Amino acid sequence: DAGVTQSPTHLIKTRGQQVTLRCSPKSGHDTVSWYQQALGQGPQFIFQYYEEEERQRGNFPDRFSGHQFPNYSSELNVNALLLGDSALYLCASSLRSRVKTQYFGPGTRLLVL
């Protein structure tokens, strides 16, 4: 039973560039949530996708956008990267009928120089 997978594992970008992170949910899950975890802090909710639509959004600017595909996989896009966007980006998947339990992937470490 495959768990949540994310790619790439690490990424280095420069200010102003754009980045796309990818997530495949756990087998049987239909909902994907994205979190940003700054060094030494707890994760912060970015947004959640279900049925290819953004269902809820946290306190993040429009530079952060996402997409969910018919196979439930998801992408997180960040435009006009800032130094402060350097963080671990975590994807979590869940089953809508049991949405309260979220299972996390290994994360993508993004460094913006």
Next chain:
Amino acid sequence: AQTVTQSQPEMSVQEAETVTLSCTYDTSESDYYLFWYKQPPSRQMILVIRQEAYKQQNATENRFSVNFQKAAKSFSLKISDSQLGDAAMYFCAYIKNAGNMLTFGGGTRLMVKP
């Protein structure tokens, strides 16, 4: 807005001993869920235990158990017979039944001494 507070930035325990990690939360909701997640240096967030607010019985998963005090808005994690592999960051998290967003505390770093 909901908040989750972990007042212990670091904790240390001797192997085979018992340790308790503290968590308090603030919410006006009556129906919600609480979680403890473990994040080892490999950085993958692993679900340790889950508690539904409507259940009075404290959740237990093998060596891990919680003390859920709804009126006090307290949710502590007890790890019995601590093992070296328990060393990690532990995060307490909250989600309301009508919501989609997990709110995390700042984490507690647990060190296990051999």
